Amino acid sequence: MELEKKESIFSHQINNFIENEKPEKLFRFFTDNSMYRFNIPPQSLEKLAHNNLELKDIVIDPIRVLLFSSYGLLEQGEWTSSRPSDGIWVQAELLARNTPKASPICIDPNMFELEELQTFIYSLGKSTKRVIAGFSVFPEILHNESELISKIYEVLPEAVFIVGGIGAESLKYIPTKNKKWGIQHALPITSIISGNAMYELHGMVNYLYDNPCSSLDAIEKAFSEIQDKCLLYNSDNKNIPDEIIEAKITVKKYFVPQSYRDIIHPYSYNQLNTKVLNGNVKGSVDILSDNGCDQGCYYCGSPKYSIFSNKEDELKYIFNVGKNKPIISFNNNDLANDPQKMIWLCDQMVKKGMLQEKHGKMSISQYNPGLIDALARAGFKRLALGVESFDFSVRCNLSKPNFKDEHIDKSLDHMLDTGIIPEINLILFSHAENFESLKTTVAKSLYWQKKGALLFTTCGLYSIPNSMGVFKLLKERKIDILEKQMIFLEIHYPGMKDTILFPRRWKALPEIENLREYTLNKRDEYIDMFSKKFNQKLCISIQDFISISILANYFRLDPFSTDRNLIEQVDHYIRKMLKEEYIHI
Structure with a gap:
């Protein structure tokens, strides 16, 4: 009897509401009125359209x-x-x-x-x-x-x-x-x-x-x-x-x-992933169109798989998600995994006018000038590169024996010539590291940073x-x-x-573990000092530059050989970076 009464009240109220109110008020009625916490299954939508929805046609609570x-x-x-x-x-x-x-x-x-x-x-x-x-x-x-x-x-x-x-x-x-x-x-x-x-x-x-x-x-x-x-x-x-x-x-x-916050979250992703420049927040949309990668690094936890069976469907997805977005961040494991396909996708993006700023990740196990040129034409402004170390023996221990010095140098130079900023990803203090290999990596990193590259460091090889x-x-x-x-x-x-x-x-040599601890402690001190000086949180690229600077100071590399030199160099770098937009990928 109680159920019949409830059903009668429900049918009368909801059908009366649908008949007499504007359709755009329907959603607010469902969400604001705690009495009607329910779902309408697809098979019941026709009854809703004909104003004869009953209690048995919905899922309550x-x-x-x-x-x-x-x-x-x-x-x-x-x-x-x-x-x-x-x-x-x-x-x-x-x-x-x-x-x-x-x-x-x-x-x-x-x-x-x-x-x-x-x-x-x-x-x-x-x-x-x-x-x-x-x-x-x-x-x-x-x-x-x-x-x-x-x-x-x-x-x-x-x-x-x-x-x-x-x-x-x-x-x-x-x-x-x-x-x-x-x-x-x-x-x-x-x-x-x-x-x-x-x-x-x-x-x-x-x-x-x-x-x-x-x-x-x-x-x-x-x-x-x-x-x-x-x-x-x-x-x-x-x-x-x-x-x-x-x-x-x-x-x-x-x-x-x-681009806009919803009723759950206090921020939009655009607000979180970019700085405000001149009062404007550009923001970026994340696209994952192919997770393939054949490098086989034993320490990598990222899944490896293809998403689309053909390049035409992949292009359609990229276009549907990114066509009206000011910045696109490609989260693909490796944009160079299938170079010919990527060159084709870039050419198609150019034809369709998708020339907005783009960021992504790729390997440089081979020097591929055609791919770099295609990425530049399609609007790529920054590419994260898993160099890991500038010491070849360390790279071999990190599953990258095919990453030759010559390929790395040519790729970095070519990117800079085409206007692409290379972001050099480094694994410092790994189990394969020693003082000489670390000194080589720090010196070569600063050489490329001075030419225009960004640095991204991981302090230790995560297991x-x-x-x-x-x-x-x-x-x-x-x-x-x-x-x-x-x-x-x-x-x-x-x-x-x-x-x-x-x-x-993974454990490193005891002396490398000690140097890692020293670097992290000093980095925290400098991050705290410069955050207070500039009255803001320092982005990842600045924090990683500080790590490299501390090691350059430890190895007495110019122009970081004294503590005063180090502070001057970091201060100059922060002022430069605060004028630029950093997009997370």
């Missing part, structure tokens, strides 16, 4: 799915920009399209202070029966991700926590202090999802909605069975990529807060859990070899059940 992108990307690692996580936004879009029992919300935690985020998340979850908190975890920054998960658990202890993302499979094998394997033994995680998670999330949401009173043990068992079924289904299904690509275009066009070299040892549980070759970081936050033993980086 759908499962709230909070999807968090990786936390803490703005640090000295491979990923340095606050940018939209393609995976998280695509998952939300796929849930919205295919799973009426889900109410997905994307959250970039990098836009919030943690305490502010906790308050906001509590408001989203407090009035909902069951919440899924999903985290895109990037293994390289697991210490940050663990803090985020712990903080969210404090305010949503009844939520179901799942993790996924790039390299998520490796999270099942990371050791803990109590001699267990897998971060699920330390953090309140019900499920670790490998792969794209499209079908897994769909099944998990439906299970929770249909079984609202299930215990966490029952949910864990059900989720495990869902994952087993999805593994079989994903291996046979060939249509997922097309739907994912379509979802990518949709979210970038309509939902990602690129990323999902990289080939580390994952193999983790999966085989060879803890003795791990402890001998790597430095571990203990991760523990309030509420965690155990301490995670996180492989942080």
Whole structure:
């Protein structure tokens, strides 16, 4: 009787509202009125159009799915920009399209202070029966991700926590202090999802909605069975990529807060990724059109795969996402992975008038003047290059024996001649390093910096859990070899059940470890000093120049041989860089 009464009231109110109010008010009615927290499945849209929607045609109180992108990307690692996580936004879009029992919300935690985020998340979850908190975890920054998960658990202890993302499979094998394997033994995680998670999330949401009173043990068992079924289904299904690509275009066009902030986030990505120059914020849009890379570096955790089956579809995607954007940041692993295809794409962008400023990453294992010329014609202004070291023996130990000095020098010179700024990526203090190799790298880096290159440094070779070299040892549980070759970081936050033993980086020679510690301590001092002097946070390129300057001072290289010289050189560099726009890629 009560249900009939509720249905009668609902049908009368919503149909009366649709009939008498303007269509643009409909969305506000659904979102502002807490009585109507529901989804309308696609099969019910025709009834909505004919004003005869009934209670049985909708999904009341759908499962709230909070999807968090990786936390803490703005640090000295491979990923340095606050940018939209393609995976998280695509998952939300796929849930919205295919799973009426889900109410997905994307959250970039990098836009919030943690305490502010906790308050906001509590408001989203407090009035909902069951919440899924999903985290895109990037293994390289697991210490940050663990803090985020712990903080969210404090305010949503009844939520179901799942993790996924790039390299998520490796999270099942990371050791803990109590001699267990897998971060699920330390953090309140019900499920670790490998792969794209499209079908897994769909099944998990439906299970929770249909079984609202299930215990966490029952949910864990059900989720495990869902994952087993999805593994079989994903291996046979060939249509997922097309739907994912379509979802990518949709979210970038309509939902990602690129140029303008949305109702969730306090900033737009344009505001976060560029400086304000003369009162204007240009901003950049991130494009990933091909993740292929054949370098095979054992320490790299970035996934390697092709996205499009042909270059025509890739061009169409690039055009749809980037055609009206002032700046494009290509996040492809290597723009030189297929040189002929890239030259064709550049020529097509020129024909279509897509000549806006572009940034990207590429290898210089070969000197390819035709590719560099094509990139310059298409508007590329900066290319990040994984040189890693200017010492050949170190490069050989870092999986780059084919990166010859001659190829590197010719490529850098050619880029500068065509107006492209090379950003030289360096791995300092690796296990292959010695004083002579480090001195060579610092001297050669400053030579190219003086000619116009930017420098990007990583202080130590990170032992990323999902990289080939580390994952193999983790999966085989060879803890003795791990402890001998790597430095571990203990991760523990309030509420965690155990301490995670996180492989942080590969060990270097003792004297190199000491020099690394000295450099980082001095860098922090100078960053603090110059941040106060210029009254602003220093961007990554300035921080990395300071690291190189400290080492040049240590090796008594001109013009950094005295502390006074060092300060003068850094001061001059900062003043120059503050006049220029730095785009994160």
